[in-house]
Amino acid sequence: MKKLLFSTLLIFSGGLFAAEYEVKMLDNGKDGGMVFEPGFLKAEVGDTVTFVPTHKGHWVQSKVVPEGAEKFLSKEDEKFSLTLTHEGVYVYVCPPHRMMNMSGIIQVGQPTNLDNATKEVEKIEKRTTEHKGRLFEYLDQVK
Template sequence: MLKSVLAAGAMIGAVAIAGTAGAAELQVKMLNQGSQGMMVFEPATAKLKVGDTVRFIPTDVGHNAETIPGMWPAGAAPVKGLLGKEVVVKVAKPGVYGFKCAPHWAMGMAFVAKVGDGKPNAAEAEAAIATAPSMAKKRLTADFAAIK
């Protein structure tokens, strides 16, 4: 009987693991100081698969994560996190996803991810970079080039 219970438990565990094996979670820290300088998301870029999750962690206070207008696939729900709160986003559509920290946007605090091939809105995302504040434009231009 005990062997049957243990075998059933092992099978249920294997099914649960197999059900989530394709999706990954990326943790992104919101920092006052990081490897790229002041007011950064770290890492600043990612290449993801549809179904992956991005978890923005407010390592330092005073940050949020929200959608950058124009850098978001059509049909994907926009995001606007609260200051100092963790934000979890499941990327459900292929394309380019851009995030900013609203209080530090002018200082260039941005994160960009390519999901799948990134093509559905790549041209729109690149055009949106051109309208960003100077420091954000500089960082996003380099980050966008890194994920192409």
């Protein structure tokens, strides 16, 4: 009983109903190749996303963040936690594997900056040589 009470307190200390998500950085995802999994995530302001270096050689860098939100850049092979502070669309890539379209999208609340996000997604897609269209598929899930 004591244990249960303690873990409840821990959950609430992070903010009322704040959710925690994990995005794995993988060498071979479900559709093959290097991916973030899940590559598309729908969350709310105050939630936290932790990027987990399941396989080696990956990290994460933001390409688009909502207005007012901080850009982010993690270190290779290190776990990285991101608190989602602003509503909008976050677009990110794994810098060494951009050509393979190792990229992802997080939608937080309403997609306030969808135009910017779409422009950047088009740029990223243009430069990829493998898994073309993957980031477009994630963008299609933004509503």
